[in-house]
Amino acid sequence: MKRRFEVLVTLKEGLLDPQGKTVEDALPRMGWTNVSDVRVGKVVEMTVDAGTEDEARSTAEQVAAKLLANPVIEDVRILSMEDVT
Amino acid sequence: MSTPTVAVITFPGSNDDRDALRVVEAMGGRGVPVWHGDHDLRAADAVILPGGFAYGDYLRTGAIAAFAPVMDAVREHAAAGRPVLGICNGFQILCEAGLLPGALIRNRSLRFVHRRVHLRVETSLTPFTRTTEAGDVLEIPIKHGEGQYVAEEATLDRVEAEAQVVFRYSTPSGEVTEEANPNGAMRNIAGVANEAGNVVGLMPHPEHAVDPDVGPTGGQPLFASLLSSLVGADA
Numbered sequence: 601m602k603r604r605f606e607v608l609v610t611l612k613e614g615l616l617d618p619q620g621k622t623v624e625d626a627l628p629r630m631g632w633t634n635v636s637d638v639r640v641g642k643v644v645e646m647t648v649d650a651g652t653e654d655e656a657r658s659t660a661e662q663v664a665a666k667l668l669a670n671p672v673i674e675d676v677r678i679l680s681m682e683d684v685t
Numbered sequence: 686m687s688t689p690t691v692a693v694i695t696f697p698g699s700n701d702d703r704d705a706l707r708v709v710e711a712m713g714g715r716g717v718p719v720w721h722g723d724h725d726l727r728a729a730d731a732v733i734l735p736g737g738f739a740y741g742d743y744l745r746t747g748a749i750a751a752f753a754p755v756m757d758a759v760r761e762h763a764a765a766g767r768p769v770l771g772i773c774n775g776f777q778i779l780c781e782a783g784l785l786p787g788a789l790i791r792n793r794s795l796r797f798v799h800r801r802v803h804l805r806v807e808t809s810l811t812p813f814t815r816t817t818e819a820g821d822v823l824e825i826p827i828k829h830g831e832g833q834y835v836a837e838e839a840t841l842d843r844v845e846a847e848a849q850v851v852f853r854y855s856t857p858s859g860e861v862t863e864e865a866n867p868n869g870a871m872r873n874i875a876g877v878a879n880e881a882g883n884v885v886g887l888m889p890h891p892e893h894a895v896d897p898d899v900g901p902t903g904g905q906p907l908f909a910s911l912l913s914s915l916v917g918a919d920a
Contacts, residue, residue, distance in 0.1 A: 611790075615790070615835060616793065616869075618790075618791050618792070618793055618794075618795045618869075619791065619795070622795055667744070667748065667749075667752070668744070670745055670748065670781060670788055672780070672787060672788040672835075672836060672837070672840075673788045673790055673835060
């Protein structure tokens, strides 16, 4: 049984996010003066083949914790899971 | 007395491996090339993880390289208390592998920086600084886009307390100032060691600062220290 996961990786709160800051700094020039706290992260999609939903979720969580994010600087969480047909 | 041997690992995307090997030889050691797919370090006395863009630096700098086959041998080498040096991308790999505290993120300026900097030596208690003294200033080039050293405040406090900060960006006279910090590194940290002191990583490139014909020679003391520690000679 295959399931598709979306995993969100973001820079930890408290760490200055230079990419987010640069995006934010461009906004007033484009006319938006009411947007703040822009943070840039990344989304990883992957398909996990496992017998049960728990197994699939556990695999996705381990991949996320061990490789997709560096716990020193990043937070990670699973955004969504759906069956692949 | 046999010539000390220093392994230099080539990952796909490494590009300072040859400079590192050349410098080891120029300073009197024997350079031993090792491939990322190898499972041992050919019995070398020390190992260098060189600069470059291992595995394309995909996902995060050093993230995939930290799980390369050869890294098991590097971990064993480190655990045995033998010298390990990570330069630039090698520093990033050692952090990702959990062999050094902290992490390296995008420079605060978002720009790739390439220029000469000055480093103040903070401790002589590593195999790479044993012929220097705390307070010495070394001129060495940097060239990186992701060299901003970060860690949680508690980690930084512990690293400082345990004297694991090895190099800080400074002025030529050794003052640690904001202006001397090229990438926004927390507390101007340019290089750190593990708790035991045998594993060291730094963003600047000592292997590009050895030959007086092509620039500053601030890298010489690191290699002289390493080779002297391997032959057990007094500094």
